[in-house]
Amino acid sequence: MRSNSLLFRLLLGAAIWSAIALVAGGIALSAIFRERVEDNFEQRLTVLLYGLVAELDVAEDGALDAASPPGEPRFHQVYSGWYWQVDGADGAIARSRSLWDQALAAPSWADGGSGPRRSALDGPDDKALVALSLRITLPAMPDRPLIVTVAGDRAEIDAAAASFQQTLIFSLTALGLGLIVAILLQVRFGLRPLRKLRDGLAAIRDGRAETLDEGVPDEIRPLARELNALLRQNAAVVERARRHVGNLAHALKTPVTVLGNEAAGDRSGLGELVTHQTELIRRQLDHYLARARTAATGGVIGARTEVRPVAEALVRTVERLHRDRDLDISLQGDDLPDFRGEREDFEEMLGNLLDNACKWAGSRVVLSLGTSGGALRIAVADDGPGLDASVLDSAVLRGRRLDESVPGSGLGLSIVKDIAELYGGTLELGTAAQGGLEARLTLPGLPRRNS
Structure with a gap:
């Protein structure tokens, strides 16, 4: 495929725009998917947070009694990446078994706002965590507000997003290759009338046809008509050239022949001179008339001889x-x-x-x-x-x-x-x-x- 062909240009242009569209679409889909994963992750943390709040109670001695919310066994696995913690005014009051001897940094609640708050924390082993915190006050402890925090491993979000991106890249690559093949087939199909036009011109040049088939799409039918008109005009010009060369040959050879015949009977010096010169004229006429006729017909399209x-x-x-x-x-x-x-x-x-x-x-x-x-x-x-x-x-x-x-x-x-x-x-x-x-x-x- 040559770089200056229509097929190459159309295919290259379509491939570039398809690549741009696929890359832009891939980036947008990846961002949307990551946002949805983060929303689902936060919803899960919300469920666990309110489940933990529901499990909080105050013992008869005034101590806080807290149990891990149901549905997440990793709260019992040490350094699993899933943690909960309850903070009071003096620091951590209770925490999940998974934290072992570590503690999470309690979020600041200086503005006195209400409702869950999302934050990013560093957990054990410097793992990045996504945390959701809620400030509550228990009826049995009205003067001791508590901050309840539930945190999950951010690596789960990153892993889900990376897996989706890998699948997306593979899918978009396959789609891009399929689009290129489809575009190639479409362009070839669209350019088929031009190839038919080219084959028709080759047939005319080889003498297998006289005119182009005008049964082509509307966009190139005017071109076929103009080429046929040009072919007819060329044939007419060649025919006129042939006729003029023949007329010239007849007009010149006849008087030269008459002069030669008259001089042939004269044995004087003048007669011999005229005979010699008329012979030279006849030779030059033969040569240049043959050359002129050939020049007029040598480039005729479709001429062929067995x-x-x-x-x-x-x-x-x-x-x-x-x-x-x-x-x-x-x-x-x-x-x-x-x-x-x-x-x-x-x-x-x-x-x-x-x-x-x-x-x-x-x-x-x-x-x-x-x-x-x-x-x-x-x-x-x-x-x-x-x-x-x-x-x-x-x-x-x-x-x-x-x-x-x-x-x-x-x-x-x-x-x-x-x-x-x-x-x-x-x-x-x-x-x-x-x-x-x-x-x-x-x-x-x-x-x-x-x-």
């Missing part, structure tokens, strides 16, 4: 053109990708390579078709004299003819190179295994439609 049928047709054509030389022209290669481009451009490139090979071949020409890394690989080799390594690069220059004894314009390889480069391909020359020239053409390929 390679094998075109190659077979061209082999038959050059065999007929050079039948007087009895050349052996073989075609090798199967399971080929399609050429990502116009059929006319492919015919132009392969036809020039085959024609050039047949002109120089001694007896054999080999056309090899293959694929590598999704690209289309074409090699045309002959058993002719070949070229010296020092002139291989210059052989593809426009109008360069290395041997004037063989008819031609010197533009064939140059046109092939120009067209190949317009499609993002390459043309390389080398020495064939048969000893002649080998032209290696690399072009963009597309998977076969039936594969």
Whole structure:
């Protein structure tokens, strides 16, 4: 998942806000739970406090008789964390067995208020206690007010809160992970129409479709419509370019041909000059018209050409053109990708390579078709004299003819190179295994439609 993708951005944003919400909710729930635990703890202390008050009595000798309230056996366990104590004016009068030889600090009652009072005390072993105290006066001791205190271990509150926090953290973590998975699925589902749009564009580029399906959600339907309009406009512009190039070719070639034919019958110096110049004009027209047509169609979306049928047709054509030389022209290669481009451009490139090979071949020409890394690989080799390594690069220059004894314009390889480069391909020359020239053409390929 790339950091600049919509999926990553939406997922990251949702994850951040979910994390913030879960953390805030966890803190709030933890605080509420702790408050409820403390309230329950205080209610328990209240019950025990009033139970202890109910057990207080005065003996016949005037001594205070106190017993532990029922319901809490830890009042009888030494240093259990649960204690009670009754204080008079001179200090502790009675206390629980759990205090043993210790005593609790009596709370101050200087303001003379009534009702239970909550306080924090330090008990035996420095344990933190939560205490609840009540000031009372017994009927038998009207002039001796007493302070009754019941205290419980604060660690019980902390343990309950810690256990809840641990469970809460585990639950919220699981919930967060579940939310992330749910958000991921939701975002993927929401972005599915965009992936469908992307696949539709790929199908158009590969020539498997002509327009986008507009049966998409309302939010992106205008985009699909605009892209379809752009595709139609592009096709119209390309068609106009083709028509203008054809009109230009016809408008220029006809008068040039007329001039050449008229000059061919004139054996004077002027006639030979006109013949030579018209031939140069014809070569330049062929070159630049081919380049202009390819430039107009090389980027056409959806153009594709089946390679094998075109190659077979061209082999038959050059065999007929050079039948007087009895050349052996073989075609090798199967399971080929399609050429990502116009059929006319492919015919132009392969036809020039085959024609050039047949002109120089001694007896054999080999056309090899293959694929590598999704690209289309074409090699045309002959058993002719070949070229010296020092002139291989210059052989593809426009109008360069290395041997004037063989008819031609010197533009064939140059046109092939120009067209190949317009499609993002390459043309390389080398020495064939048969000893002649080998032209290696690399072009963009597309998977076969039936594969």
